[in-house]
Amino acid sequence: MGIIGVDLDNTMFTCKRSFSYMLMNKFQFLRSDDKLKYKEIDTNEAKEVHPIIKNFHKILNPASYKAYPEAIETINALYDQGYHIYIITSRPAISPIVSATVAWLKENGVKFDKLIMGCNNKGEYAKQNKVSLIIDDFDKTCKSLDKRGIDSILFKGTLKSKKKFTINKKTPHITIMHSWNTIKEHIGECISKIGEVVEETGRILVDQQNQSQEI
Numbered sequence: 001m002g003i004i005g006v007d008l009d010n011t012m013f014t015c016k017r018s019f020s021y022m023l024m025n026k027f028q029f030l031r032s033d034d035k036l037k038y039k040e041i042d043t044n045e046a047k048e049v050h051p052i053i054k055n056f057h058k059i060l061n062p063a064s065y066k067a068y069p070e071a072i073e074t075i076n077a078l079y080d081q082g083y084h085i086y087i088i089t090s091r092p093a094i095s096p097i098v099s100a101t102v103a104w105l106k107e108n109g110v111k112f113d114k115l116i117m118g119c120n121n122k123g124e125y126a127k128q129n130k131v132s133l134i135i136d137d138f139d140k141t142c143k144s145l146d147k148r149g150i151d152s153i154l155f156k157g158t159l160k161s162k163k164k165f166t167i168n169k170k171t172p173h174i175t176i177m178h179s180w181n182t183i184k185e186h187i188g189e190c191i192s193k194i195g196e197v198v199e200e201t202g203r204i205l206v207d208q209q210n211q212s213q214e215i
Contacts, residue, residue: 002083002084003085003132004132006112007135007138010137011071013068014065014066015064038125040114046103069181076111084113086116087114087115088116089117091117092118098117122145123147123148124148134153142174146172153183154175
């Protein structure tokens with residue numbers, strides 16, 4: 001099975017980004033020199049979120065995040081099917097934010113293989129780490145993936161969205177979706193088609209072997 005990357009803020013869960021948070025997020029990449037930068041988090045080493053810190057800012061309080069319907073169920077189902085789940089976010093990899101992020105993932109039982117934080121170029125990360133698909137809410141990220149020939153789902157959902165997905169012919173590797181339920185159905189259909197191709201390929205190989213034996 002392949003690797004599926006999933007964003008956090010406004011993709012897996014809702015998150016109101018304050019000006020200070022966005023400023024901090026931008027500041028960490030000011031001296032990136034266009035080089036890929038990220039940090040792989042050891043979730044076992046993440047500290048608990050201090051009660052005082054939780055009250056300092058919503059981004060530091062896991063209780064303020066609200067998962068989109070079917071998000072966790074879909075991610076866990078993909079994990080159970082054998083996909084490698086990489087959570088890839090540009091969230092600053094500083095201790096309080098790391099702690100809040102890890103706490104939310106653990107409390108909500110999200111299954112994943114890697115947590116990547118402070119990622120300044122998800123397109124390049126996906127290319128270097130052979131990520132097959134990324135689910136993200138940021139247009140620029142999906143366009144970066146499209147340029148590299150990597151599929152992405154551009155999530156534009158709300159907690160009660162019932163809109164269907166759309167595809168832009170100019171960006172063939174981007175599919176726009178508005179709910180995790182639709183994402184689950186879409187990936188399920190892709191898995192089914194892959195299974196049919198594998199099964200048909202197997203039948204062809206068996207037929208070829210039988211023909212060679214008859215000869």
